[in-house]
Amino acid sequence: QAKAAGKHQYRFYAEAMTRAAQDKLHLRGQLSQAVAKGEFEVHYQPQVELTTGRLIGLEALVRWRQADGRLIPPGAFIPLAEETGLIIPLGTWVLREACAQAVRWQAEGYPELGVSVNVSVRQWEEPAFMPLVQQILLDTGLSPSHLILEITESVLLSDPQDARMQAEGLASLGVRVALDDYGTGYSNLSQLQSLRIGQLKLDRSFVQPLPGGPREQALVQSALTLGQALDARVVAEGIETEEQLLMLHALGCPVGQGYFLGRPVPAAEFEVQHLQR
Ligand code: C2E
Ligand code: MG
Ligand code: MG
Ligand code: MG
Secondary structure, three states, X not given: OHHHHHHHHHHHHHHHHHHHHHHHHHHHHHHHHHHHHOOEEEEEEEXXXXXXXXXXXXXXXXXXXXXXOOEEOHHHOHHHHHHHOOHHHHHHHHHHHHHHHHHHHHHOOOOOOEEEEEOOHHHHOOOXXXXXXXXHHHHHOOOHHHEEEEEOOOHHHHOHHHHHHHHHHHHHHOOEXXXXXXXXXXXXXXXXXXXXXXXXXXXXXXXXXXXXXXXXXXHHHHHHHHHHHHOOEEEEOOOOOHHHHHHHHHHOOOEEOOOOOOOOEEHHHHHHHHHOO
16 A cells, blocks of 8 residues: 555656656747747846935846746746856847947936846856957947946856956956855855956845844945955845945945836836936
8 A cells, every 4th residue: 555655656756857857848949949039138227326326337137028928037047048058149149239228328318327247157158258248349339348247156166267367358358347146155255356356246135134233234344345355346236125225325335236226127118217317
């Protein structure tokens, strides 16, 4: 009896595994078609200077608009895109689209707006990455100083020396590199010290507990100190409340991003919400 139940359970498990594998295969096929058909949208989230409330930049965040109108968040397909290599054409498209949009907005009277674009390790490690960035800047006419490429500490994993040189190379072009989700990685200070970064994005897990107490505030302060030491501007991510915003301002954080300041929205909506005041 028990044996039979066990067997049944095993079959159930095997079926579930097969289904998961099939789902993934299906998603993989859909994703590759979506890349071919260009079923993606870039949404933009404002970055605000905390002392003045001025809009200084925006982060480009990709979404998948499926044929039935459903909008799929990046967390549901970026990992698979990375695994399959589809992140290369997709990431290239996002970079080009975001740069072109930034140029349009600059032409419409917002010359100072910077655009931040997320870059996967897979893209970062492509030998053709630097020339691609240069080509896109050339094609779109965006000044390098208005482009910020967001990477995570994971680029330091496989080849820190190479990452260091690429960051250096981008800096020499005038393109800034931002370290995304800072505080969630494992890299040590000496690795960070040798990486030329222009921006440090403090992960939202440090922002969420604010105003908090001495402990929570000290962690933010340590990131601000590190930012200063690295000559990198600190951007606080995930600001959802006024209390969080006020505490970050009081602690001296220069720039913020988060739902409280504006959610990621399509370009047309971004204009209405942030550029036509
Ligand atoms: P990220 O680069 O750290 O982007 C910030 C994420 O936090 C975004 O999620 C954004 O919508 C969300 N967020 C912003 N403000 C708040 C807030 O106040 N509260 C909360 N709870 N969340 C907030 P999203 O758009 O779902 O993107 C998730 C991640 O997907 C990004 O994290 C990034 O790692 C990746 N991603 C997005 N677009 C791209 C892309 O074009 N290329 C690559 N390689 N990765 C991308
Ligand atoms: Mg980012
Ligand atoms: Mg982040
Ligand atoms: Mg991230």
